[in-house]
Amino acid sequence: KNQVEQSPQSLIILEGKNCTLQCNYTVSPFSNLRWYKQDTGRGPVSLTIMTFSENTKSNGRYTATLDADTKQSSLHITASQLSDSASYICVVSERTSYDKVIFGPGTSLSVIP
Amino acid sequence: DGGITQSPKYLFRKEGQNVTLSCEQNLNHDAMYWYRQDPGQGLRLIYYSQIVNDFQKGDIAEGYSVSREKKESFPLTVTSAQKNPTAFYLCASSMDGSIYEQYFGPGTRLTVT
Numbered sequence: 001k002n003q004v005e006q007s008p009q010s011l012i013i014l015e016g017k018n019c020t021l022q023c024n025y026t027v028s029p030f031s032n033l034r035w036y037k038q039d040t041g042r043g044p045v046s047l048t049i050m051t052f053s054e055n056t057k058s059n060g061r062y063t064a065t066l067d068a069d070t071k072q073s074s075l076h077i078t079a080s081q082l083s084d085s086a087s088y089i090c091v092v093s094e095r096t097s098y099d100k101v102i103f104g105p106g107t108s109l110s111v112i113p
Numbered sequence: 114d115g116g117i118t119q120s121p122k123y124l125f126r127k128e129g130q131n132v133t134l135s136c137e138q139n140l141n142h143d144a145m146y147w148y149r150q151d152p153g154q155g156l157r158l159i160y161y162s163q164i165v166n167d168f169q170k171g172d173i174a175e176g177y178s179v180s181r182e183k184k185e186s187f188p189l190t191v192t193s194a195q196k197n198p199t200a201f202y203l204c205a206s207s208m209d210g211s212i213y214e215q216y217f218g219p220g221t222r223l224t225v226t
Contacts, residue, residue, distance in 0.1 A: 004155065034214070036217075041201075041220065041222070042219055042220065043117075043203050043205075043217030043218050043219050043220050044156075044203075044217050045217070046214050046215070046216075049214060089155070089156075101158070101215070102155070103148075103155035103156040103157075104155050105153060105154055105155045106155070
């Protein structure tokens with residue numbers, strides 16, 4: 001069964017610190033992997049998208065990595081800010097007749113002053 | 114929220130009543146989707162539509178219905194047959210299938226008592 005798992009489930013860090021969120025997936029055949037940021041009560045907003053041939057992609061203070069061999073991805077947040085407090089969702093697409101999208105449960109990040 | 118609007122933001126209904134959630138996009142996207150989000154779970158696909166006048170069931174379509182009479186509109190009806198309708202509902206659109214980034218609306222929180 002195609003699944004996407006994320007760890008940790010929740011994380012609390014001090015403002016200014018770095019953190020790394022993990023995503024493991026069993027989706028096959030793989031199409032692409034995305035990281036979304038979802039503020040409480042809002043819709044998710046895309047941070048990065050990576051295809052099979054890409055192993056790193058940055059968006060400001062966010063850097064995503066992808067290891068398609070081990071089926072792992074990480075999202076690294078540098079110099080965290082209070083506004084980074086949100087849920088971060090890993091989304092993997094399965095290549096079918098139309099790419100099926102599978103969402104991870106998310107990691108809830110709280111940045112405290 | 115990327116040109117997608119959902120209304121209302123909060124919706125309250127009595128058990129046994131059907132309710133329709135609105136989703137409109139002005140991005141000229143072909144594909145539209147409805148997801149349900151419950152605490153601690155990944156988004157789950159209810160219905161999707163790749164072109165006007167055509168839609169497909171997702172993973173949890175029972176108790177829901179949709180229509181796609183116009184490219185920009187994809188309303189979702191939660192029927193009385195849906196056993197646990199209280200949830201956060203998200204509408205999304207993408208240019209052409211999930212290989213492209215999905216843009217999400219702000220969501221509608223439905224509470225049924």
